Amino acid sequence: MAEYKIFHGRxxxxxxxxxxxxxxxxxxxxxxxxxDVALKIYAPATGLDDEGxxxxxxxxxxxxxxxxxxxxxxxxxxxxxxxxxxxxxxCQNGSVQKRIGLFEESDIxxxxxxxxxxxxxxxxxxxxxxxxxxxxxNVLQNDNGDYTLTDFGVSSHxxxxxxxxxxxxxxxxxxxxxxxxxxxxxxxxxxxxASDIYSLAATAFELLTGDAPFGNDGGLLQKKGADIPQIDxxxxxxxxxxxxxxxxx
Numbered sequence: 001m002a003e004y005k006i007f008h009g010r011x012x013x014x015x016x017x018x019x020x021x022x023x024x025x026x027x028x029x030x031x032x033x034x035x036d037v038a039l040k041i042y043a044p045a046t047g048l049d050d051e052g053x054x055x056x057x058x059x060x061x062x063x064x065x066x067x068x069x070x071x072x073x074x075x076x077x078x079x080x081x082x083x084x085x086x087x088x089x090x091c092q093n094g095s096v097q098k099r100i101g102l103f104e105e106s107d108i109x110x111x112x113x114x115x116x117x118x119x120x121x122x123x124x125x126x127x128x129x130x131x132x133x134x135x136x137x138n139v140l141q142n143d144n145g146d147y148t149l150t151d152f153g154v155s156s157h158x159x160x161x162x163x164x165x166x167x168x169x170x171x172x173x174x175x176x177x178x179x180x181x182x183x184x185x186x187x188x189x190x191x192x193x194a195s196d197i198y199s200l201a202a203t204a205f206e207l208l209t210g211d212a213p214f215g216n217d218g219g220l221l222q223k224k225g226a227d228i229p230q231i232d233x234x235x236x237x238x239x240x241x242x243x244x245x246x247x248x249x
Contacts, residue, residue: 105208
């Protein structure tokens with residue numbers, strides 16, 4: 001895939017917005033509507049086998065109708081050359097990744113409120129949806145100024161399928177920095193709601209301070225007995241208490 005190529009006969013690829021372990025995100029123009037969208041294309045180098053495509057179709061059917069202002073719901077799901085892809089609303093403000101270390105306390109309260117609201121909606125579904133990968137790159141700020149969570153609905157099963165399919169070019173160390181201590185235990189592959197709360201707090205901590213609470217090692221250090229670091233006392237007692245409690249779930 002390259003700039004100004006036509007993807008799936010409908011989308012003009014304008015600019016690569018990001019690349020992760022298993023996917024690329026492109027800014028594209030929908031030729032039929034002339035509207036700019038974000039395309040998230042999974043396994044872009046390899047595609048998936050029939051089993052993998054069936055897994056993705058089943059998983060995304062679960063979240064297809066999720067509607068919440070703090071969740072970035074896909075407009076469309078399809079496949080092209082055995083590559084699953086999502087058509088998403090394009091948020092010009094992008095992710096909060098570029099604002100790490102620049103958040104003020106008022107910003108972080110809104111961030112916590114918005115993303116916690118989206119998580120509460122996901123966790124209250126039947127069965128609950130556990131995000132499993134909350135981090136700055138997966139939080140966008142939409143045109144209304146609301147923080148929205150993306151990349152939900154990509155289950156452990158989907159990630160396992162992708163892990164078997166991607167090439168070394170897309171290998172990644174992952175996102176350990178935001179993983180809760182229990183993720184490193186004997187039952188670490190069993191998603192629980194508390195792990196999402198931990199990841200939310202770890203993300204907020206980094207947005208405020210510029211560093212994740214335990215660096216790149218995440219909750220692994222905490223599991224080994226490391227104390228929870230505290231944010232500067234210039235921040236309110238309430239904020240320090242909230243972050244500490246969420247990192248201690």
